[in-house]
Amino acid sequence: MKKINLCLAHMSEDGQELKFVKEAFDTNWVVPLGPNVNAFEKDLEAFMGMDKHVVALSAGTAAVHLALCALGVHEGDEVIVQSFTFCASANPVAYLGATPVFVDSEPMTWNIDPELLETAIKDRMAKTGKKPKAIIPVSLYGMPYQVDKIMEIANRYEIPVVEDAAEGFGSCWKGQKLGTFGKYGVLSFNGNKMITTSGGGALVCEDEASKNNIMWYATQARESYPYYQHEAIGYNYRLSNVCAGIGRGQMTVVDDHIAHHKHVQALYEELLKDVPGVKLHKQPSNEELGVRSEELLCDSNYWLCTITLDPDLKVKGQENAYKKIITGAVGGAAGVTHVADSAITECQPNPNVEALRVFMDEHQVEARPLWKPMHKQPIFKAAPAYVNGVSEGLFKVGVCLPAGPCVSDDDVKYIVECIKGAVEF
Numbered sequence: 001m002k003k004i005n006l007c008l009a010h011m012s013e014d015g016q017e018l019k020f021v022k023e024a025f026d027t028n029w030v031v032p033l034g035p036n037v038n039a040f041e042k043d044l045e046a047f048m049g050m051d052k053h054v055v056a057l058s059a060g061t062a063a064v065h066l067a068l069c070a071l072g073v074h075e076g077d078e079v080i081v082q083s084f085t086f087c088a089s090a091n092p093v094a095y096l097g098a099t100p101v102f103v104d105s106e107p108m109t110w111n112i113d114p115e116l117l118e119t120a121i122k123d124r125m126a127k128t129g130k131k132p133k134a135i136i137p138v139s140l141y142g143m144p145y146q147v148d149k150i151m152e153i154a155n156r157y158e159i160p161v162v163e164d165a166a167e168g169f170g171s172c173w174k175g176q177k178l179g180t181f182g183k184y185g186v187l188s189f190n191g192n193k194m195i196t197t198s199g200g201g202a203l204v205c206e207d208e209a210s211k212n213n214i215m216w217y218a219t220q221a222r223e224s225y226p227y228y229q230h231e232a233i234g235y236n237y238r239l240s241n242v243c244a245g246i247g248r249g250q251m252t253v254v255d256d257h258i259a260h261h262k263h264v265q266a267l268y269e270e271l272l273k274d275v276p277g278v279k280l281h282k283q284p285s286n287e288e289l290g291v292r293s294e295e296l297l298c299d300s301n302y303w304l305c306t307i308t309l310d311p312d313l314k315v316k317g318q319e320n321a322y323k324k325i326i327t328g329a330v331g332g333a334a335g336v337t338h339v340a341d342s343a344i345t346e347c348q349p350n351p352n353v354e355a356l357r358v359f360m361d362e363h364q365v366e367a368r369p370l371w372k373p374m375h376k377q378p379i380f381k382a383a384p385a386y387v388n389g390v391s392e393g394l395f396k397v398g399v400c401l402p403a404g405p406c407v408s409d410d411d412v413k414y415i416v417e418c419i420k421g422a423v424e425f
Ligand SMILES: *Cc1c(COP(=O)(O)O)cnc(C)c1O
Pocket: 058, 059, 060, 061, 062, 085, 086, 088, 089, 138, 164, 166, 167, 187, 188, 189, 190, 200, 201
């Protein structure tokens, strides 16, 4: 049996990707610029709406980095980052010699907590005498963060927002795409995201001038002389015209991909509803968000489907959880990892979560813990953090399940049967 992965790249049935890639070869545009790059950016602009301008880049991480560069983040500055996220939301802050200030999540969307955000802003201003340079909210597993509340606070304190919509490509808030609300929006086209360019990303900009500024940074910040003259530190972050060809092909199926992720979520919802001790994470309704509106507020793309396990739930083999050091790391993209010298850390998922991961792995299903919050990562030990226990609590009980176009209805049924088989009732 083939392993069922969390989220795998899925090409269009009619080979659109290959057609555009072939065009790149046929016209000898095998460089990080060209017709596919321009057309892919146009496709993305049409998809995002709101008259945005999009720059295609070599990675989502590069997009975070350049947004912060353009906002003038320097050594000694602080940037507020949602703590419950993948490290790529926070690492670029460190690349620039600035300090991430981590803010914990609220339980409905698992994303940045509005009240705690305001507490953090006030406290940083009191302690450092200056405002954080930016706020980075994330749409974890595709789930929109509470956009209205976060944007209201950011606007009131006049702090620019860089939306990390890497996982939330195609998710909406009040019908508007995530990544179009802030000063900048980050997209990722890594191999495991909603669509892929094999590896790549993009930055959503509010106007032509900001787009040009980002392009300038992305192409080594060159001045207009007949020779190479540099007055700022630049980067080599543009997307290859070959990869952009894959992206153009993927844009022909992006709506199908999103629909399929939502379909898989609905199927999990139906099949898991009577399994005691296992709770599927769902987008909050308007009512739960305390808003009366005909229009759906929180519309997740369900990039990954996630469950939480009751701490009292008994999973087969949990007495052996964390007994041996694993080699390699979770996540397909990790090529090289350090060999750990201990099988445990001071903050890790509950034994039943680890036992479920192992059980699923033995049954050819990739399942993995939620992101470990940044404020619990050794590398960010010294960074200020405003916490309420939500993300740490979720990290201990949460599991990501396969989603996406490669996951069939039969796969979902099989995955749910495996979960039931793992549990000792
Ligand atoms: C994937 C991801 C990124 C970065 O994207 P890459 O294209 O892999 O560099 C940033 N933030 C989050 C939350 C992500 O999941």
